[in-house]
Amino acid sequence: MLAMQSPELRTPPPQISSDIRAPAxxxxxxxxxxxxxxxxxxxxxxxxxxxxxxxxxxxxxxGVVAVYKTLVDGRRQIIxxxxxxxxxxxxxxxxHVLSAQTVCKAKVRAxxxxxxxxxxxxxxxxxxxLYKAVCQELSATRHLLVTxxxxxxxxxxxxxxxxxxxxxxxxxxxxxxxxxxxSDIADLLGLTIETVSRTITxxxxxxxxxxxxxxxxxxxxDIPRLEELASG
Amino acid sequence: MLAMQSPELRTPPPQISSDIRAPAxxxxxxxxxxxxxxxxxxxxxxxxxxxxxxxxxxxxxxGVVAVYKTLVDGRRQIIxxxxxxxxxxxxxxxxHVLSAQTVCKAKVRAxxxxxxxxxxxxxxxxxxxLYKAVCQELSATRHLLVTxxxxxxxxxxxxxxxxxxxxxxxxxxxxxxxxxxxSDIADLLGLTIETVSRTITxxxxxxxxxxxxxxxxxxxxDIPRLEELASG
DNA sequence: CGAATGATTGACCCCCTTCAAAAGCGGTGG
DNA sequence: CCACCGCTTTTGAAGGGGGTCAATCATTCG
Numbered sequence: 360m361l362a363m364q365s366p367e368l369r370t371p372p373p374q375i376s377s378d379i380r381a382p383a384x385x386x387x388x389x390x391x392x393x394x395x396x397x398x399x400x401x402x403x404x405x406x407x408x409x410x411x412x413x414x415x416x417x418x419x420x421x422g423v424v425a426v427y428k429t430l431v432d433g434r435r436q437i438i439x440x441x442x443x444x445x446x447x448x449x450x451x452x453x454x455h456v457l458s459a460q461t462v463c464k465a466k467v468r469a470x471x472x473x474x475x476x477x478x479x480x481x482x483x484x485x486x487x488x489l490y491k492a493v494c495q496e497l498s499a500t501r502h503l504l505v506t507x508x509x510x511x512x513x514x515x516x517x518x519x520x521x522x523x524x525x526x527x528x529x530x531x532x533x534x535x536x537x538x539x540x541x542s543d544i545a546d547l548l549g550l551t552i553e554t555v556s557r558t559i560t561x562x563x564x565x566x567x568x569x570x571x572x573x574x575x576x577x578x579x580x581d582i583p584r585l586e587e588l589a590s591g
Numbered sequence: 592m593l594a595m596q597s598p599e600l601r602t603p604p605p606q607i608s609s610d611i612r613a614p615a616x617x618x619x620x621x622x623x624x625x626x627x628x629x630x631x632x633x634x635x636x637x638x639x640x641x642x643x644x645x646x647x648x649x650x651x652x653x654g655v656v657a658v659y660k661t662l663v664d665g666r667r668q669i670i671x672x673x674x675x676x677x678x679x680x681x682x683x684x685x686x687h688v689l690s691a692q693t694v695c696k697a698k699v700r701a702x703x704x705x706x707x708x709x710x711x712x713x714x715x716x717x718x719x720x721l722y723k724a725v726c727q728e729l730s731a732t733r734h735l736l737v738t739x740x741x742x743x744x745x746x747x748x749x750x751x752x753x754x755x756x757x758x759x760x761x762x763x764x765x766x767x768x769x770x771x772x773x774s775d776i777a778d779l780l781g782l783t784i785e786t787v788s789r790t791i792t793x794x795x796x797x798x799x800x801x802x803x804x805x806x807x808x809x810x811x812x813d814i815p816r817l818e819e820l821a822s823g
Numbered sequence: 824c825g826a827a828t829g830a831t832t833g834a835c836c837c838c839c840t841t842c843a844a845a846a847g848c849g850g851t852g853g
Numbered sequence: 854c855c856a857c858c859g860c861t862t863t864t865g866a867a868g869g870g871g872g873t874c875a876a877t878c879a880t881t882c883g
Binding site for chain 2: 428434449450482489490496498501503504507508509
Binding site: 540541542552553556557559560573574 | 861862863864
């Protein structure tokens with residue numbers, strides 16, 4: 360226990376709340392979001408923080424954003440990594456209950472919550488898109504919960520790499536780009552950086568993955584084996 | 592690792608999918624659900640199983656239902672305990688991705704998914720109720736994820752007891768009824784039955800809780816202390 | 824009462840954490 | 854170009870929290 364990594368870089372307070380992911384094909388939502396303005400963010404900048412008024416939701420246009428919750432003593436649980444196309448900040452409360460911070464340089468598009476909510480009140484189609492988006496997010500969160508609650512370190516890493524592979528585009532090539540630091544992976548999986556590092560090394564030794572240049576690019580050499588290791 | 596408790600009692604296949612919780616005040620939803628038929632279930636009966644066609648959603652009328660996911664090797668992660676008023680089985684897929692099993696005798700009301708979806712297509716108000724219900728569920732799942740990913744056994748149990756106290760009615764009296772077995776608590780919190788048992792004993796020894804008759808009724812003797820122990 | 828199921832308690836062990844140090848990896852400037 | 858600095862990752866050694874195995878106790882039900 361105690362993964363404790365610093366949130367750092369408390370940047371100007373952008374907005375919007377809880378969060379959700381948009382599945383492919385949410386045209387109505389996409390249309391609405393196309394109207395928002397785009398913000399360019401440096402690595403480790405905050406998109407929004409817990410407690411901020413929820414004024415916008417954001418669609419990731421480029422880069423990766425970590426959505427997380429911190430405990431009073433600094434321990435941090437990353438809830439999700441949001442990739443291009445994903446939407447963060449959805450919810451029902453007036454304030455954000457989570458924080459969101461870029462993992463690397465990123466672009467996000469902001470859409471007014473007030474506008475979105477007003478539109479959804481009369482547009483059942485839009486409301487359903489929102490509903491499905493949250494269902495998607497819920498499904499992903501449950502998957503992570505199962506991983507963190509039941510799996511060993513090797514299983515967690517295997518599961519994480521496979522999830523990243525299917526989420527972050529590039530399904531064609533068996534390659535995954537680890538834009539995030541080890542500390543981010545650790546805080547997602549409920550492990551420590553040391554255990555993450557050791558476990559990645561172990562997977563490399565076992566021959567299921569290969570690491571490239573500074574450990575940011577991972578080649579999945581044996582995906583079936585990786586799926587076995589993830590155990591379900 | 593390896594909590595592994597048997598799902599048991601594979602009962603006649605009722606229906607409906609993913610799942611969600613209804614916040615107080617979802618009148619449209621409540622109205623619709625009032626039309627469904629009520630099923631009476633014994634303890635440990637299944638409401639639905641992973642893979643079942645998603646034909647109904649269920650509102651808990653009485654009792655407690657465990658919503659869970661099992662891994663191939665039998666390990667089990669309980670995602671949520673559903674209490675009266677909660678709705679389970681919401682989702683976007685045609686099949687259930689989770690299983691739901693009663694923890695004790697229970698009554699659930701079934702509502703047709705087809706009917707609900709058709710109604711939501713034209714009724715923006717209903718669609719929004721669904722949206723808010725899933726947001727609520729998402730929020731609860733995230734809270735559990737933080738608990739399982741970051742907290743120690745004592746912190747998990749303290750958090751669990753407090754959550755139960757605020758969820759399962761009875762906020763007036765500092766009393767919690769543990770309708771579920773130790774194995775259910777263990778599979779919710781990512782611990783083993785032995786650790787759950789030992790930790791409850793420890794909390795009792797510390798004087799923060801009291802146990803009654805067969806360990807099913809828990810008195811929260813020092814709630815502020817319990818909140819400290821839950822650490823956030 | 825005896826069988827079955829669940830809860831508690833004990834003893835031991837292992838996986839992961841903790842603490843610590845070394846090694847990479849960029850960037851910057853002399 | 855390379856030395857130096859900050860940050861991250863890797864690796865090592867030691868310890869602990871919770872898991873595993875197993876026995877005892879409690880409760881329920883036939």
